[in-house]
Amino acid sequence: MNYKGGHINIQLGSVLFFYALILIVPVGFLAYYAAADKTGSLSGSLHQLMTDGLYVSVLLNTIYISLLVTVTTLLIAYPVVFVLAHASNKWRNIMLLAVTSSMWINVLVRSFSWIILLSKGSPLSAALYFFKLTSTETSFTYTRLAVVVGMCNILLPIMIFCISSAIPRKIGELRKVSQSMAASAWFYFAKVFIPESIRGAIAGCLLVFLLSLGYYITPALLGGGHGDTMMISLLIEQQVNQLGNWQMGATLSVFLMGAILLVLLIGLLPRPVRLYLSTVLTHRSHVK
Amino acid sequence: MLNRISFTWLIKLMGVLGLLFVVLPVIILVPMSFTDSKYLQFPPLSYSLRWYSHFLTSAEWFGPFLKSVLIGVLSAVLAVSGGLAAALGIRIYHGRWKSAIVLFILSPVFLPPITIGVGMLFTFSKLGLFDSYLSIILAHTLLGIPFALVIILSALNRRLDELMDAAATFGATASYALFTVLIPEIRRNLLNAWLICFLVSFDEPVLSLFVTGSNTKTLPRQLFDSVRYDLEPTSAAVAVVMIVISTALTLLFSKRSKI
Numbered sequence: 001m002n003y004k005g006g007h008i009n010i011q012l013g014s015v016l017f018f019y020a021l022i023l024i025v026p027v028g029f030l031a032y033y034a035a036a037d038k039t040g041s042l043s044g045s046l047h048q049l050m051t052d053g054l055y056v057s058v059l060l061n062t063i064y065i066s067l068l069v070t071v072t073t074l075l076i077a078y079p080v081v082f083v084l085a086h087a088s089n090k091w092r093n094i095m096l097l098a099v100t101s102s103m104w105i106n107v108l109v110r111s112f113s114w115i116i117l118l119s120k121g122s123p124l125s126a127a128l129y130f131f132k133l134t135s136t137e138t139s140f141t142y143t144r145l146a147v148v149v150g151m152c153n154i155l156l157p158i159m160i161f162c163i164s165s166a167i168p169r170k171i172g173e174l175r176k177v178s179q180s181m182a183a184s185a186w187f188y189f190a191k192v193f194i195p196e197s198i199r200g201a202i203a204g205c206l207l208v209f210l211l212s213l214g215y216y217i218t219p220a221l222l223g224g225g226h227g228d229t230m231m232i233s234l235l236i237e238q239q240v241n242q243l244g245n246w247q248m249g250a251t252l253s254v255f256l257m258g259a260i261l262l263v264l265l266i267g268l269l270p271r272p273v274r275l276y277l278s279t280v281l282t283h284r285s286h287v288k
Numbered sequence: 289m290l291n292r293i294s295f296t297w298l299i300k301l302m303g304v305l306g307l308l309f310v311v312l313p314v315i316i317l318v319p320m321s322f323t324d325s326k327y328l329q330f331p332p333l334s335y336s337l338r339w340y341s342h343f344l345t346s347a348e349w350f351g352p353f354l355k356s357v358l359i360g361v362l363s364a365v366l367a368v369s370g371g372l373a374a375a376l377g378i379r380i381y382h383g384r385w386k387s388a389i390v391l392f393i394l395s396p397v398f399l400p401p402i403t404i405g406v407g408m409l410f411t412f413s414k415l416g417l418f419d420s421y422l423s424i425i426l427a428h429t430l431l432g433i434p435f436a437l438v439i440i441l442s443a444l445n446r447r448l449d450e451l452m453d454a455a456a457t458f459g460a461t462a463s464y465a466l467f468t469v470l471i472p473e474i475r476r477n478l479l480n481a482w483l484i485c486f487l488v489s490f491d492e493p494v495l496s497l498f499v500t501g502s503n504t505k506t507l508p509r510q511l512f513d514s515v516r517y518d519l520e521p522t523s524a525a526v527a528v529v530m531i532v533i534s535t536a537l538t539l540l541f542s543k544r545s546k547i
Binding site for chain 1: 295296299300301302303304305306307309310311312313314316317320370373374376377378380381383389392393395396398399400401402403404406407408409410411414426427429430433487491493494497498508511512515516519523524527530531534535538
């Protein structure tokens with residue numbers, strides 16, 4: 001097992017071959033359908049994509065919703081990470097268990113319970129009405145707010161894990177040190193805690209943004225494609241399954257994949273990320 | 289002094305509220321599944337188990353459940369094998385393209401499942417494999433390999449390398465040593481990887497939406513259709529069953545230290 005070669009071996013080769021069949025071929029079909037169908041060419045449907053008001057507005061809406069979700073998730077996750085980082089061991093384990101267990105739960109199930117929570121007869125809308133925040137008991141389902149809330153809820157554990165993985169283990173001691181130097185809590189938070197965890201926050205934001213661009217289940221269930229809840233994934237499904245327009249569906253899919261790969265490349269270029277990748281792959285923890 | 293207490297307290301309060309926000313959907317789902325009425329309501333006015341029995345007795349729900357279990361088991365086995373092969377290959381390979389290959393193998397995780405799904409729809413339709421068990425099992429295997437790879441890769445260390453070398457000095461071929469030395473050593477990790485791949489496949493809604501038809505309808509697909517179109521309490525019961533299964537399996541796999 002100490003043979004280390006520069007050629008792709010059979011183990012790797014077999015998996016790559018499987019990937020070629022199951023991943024590359026479908027993507028190839030996507031490109032093929034986007035490029036050449038009976039009625040148009042690639043430039044044709046891409047052009048339509050860029051200029052037709054419907055498609056442009058859906059793309060912009062998708063980006064807007066994804067940005068909203070990313071920012072909201074970041075804002076909600078930071079206090080949670082703060083609590084996790086400074087909690088005693090027992091409490092931290094309990095909280096981590098709660099967060100992790102919500103990750104096991106199916107996306108469908110979680111979106112589904114938000115439908116219930118946000119509909120007319122739920123305690124939430126009753127409470128809002130009680131506190132005079134809404135004029136009548138309203139249902140929030142099929143609104144953009146519902147989609148953002150649902151997606152936040154589902155992507156929050158990911159953000160929490162990303163940020164907390166960047167926090168050094170001795171953060172409690174750092175806090176005590178800052179307190180002993182008479183720093184205010186706000187100072188500690190802004191000048192110590194945030195800078196330490198900012199790397200994880202950036203990685204988390206990138207990941208959450210990418211995931212929410214391509215999200216299908218939550219927008220489909222909580223938004224339904226009405227009004228301003230239409231996201232690109234819903235459009236793809238509509239085009240392919242309901243309208244049978246394979247060409248447009250393929251073009252949209254290729255576009256989405258291209259956009260995600262582009263954002264990913266931009267996010268992976270920075271030097272710290274490449275260093276991290278190289279340390280992971282060479283199993284050395286102190287690469288310079 | 290007072291200033292310090294109130295700021296930290298505020299942040300901690302926000303943190304606790306954030307945590308509650310995370311677990312909220314699960315908490316409300318459980319009592320809702322025991323409702324007696326035909327509609328979903330929270331809190332339920334009367335309780336019964338009728339929706340659970342409906343789940344167990346109706347072919348509409350129990351069929352997909354069995355299919356999901358079968359597909360999950362098979363695709364997890366394939367995914368773990370693929371992940372093991374890939375992990376071993378990564379350990380051995382030291383060429384220029386190592387990072388690129390690893391990223392490529394990990395790519396199904398961050399590529400939107402909907403694009404993969406649409407592509408697979410096209411491919412499998414052209415091949416006449418649409419709505420077959422083979423296509424959904426292969427699709428879920430693809431999704432599972434990245435997870436298996438990461439878990440197994442973290443389990444392979446230098447000690448195992450040396451163990452395999454020692455086996456070679458005793459005259460074992462690589463494949464013989466694989467089955468008699470390596471796999472028994474990392475069997476716990478392999479089982480954990482299997483569990484993760486099973487849960488990934490069992491819970492997977494998007495790909496199943498595109499690749500399955502009426503024949504191979506998986507449970508998430510059935511759940512999605514039901515929530516989207518008829519919204520009845522059986523969905524809540526099914527959801528709770530899925531939660532219980534996921535939790536039970538995870539606890540089972542972490543407690544058994546004798547295996």
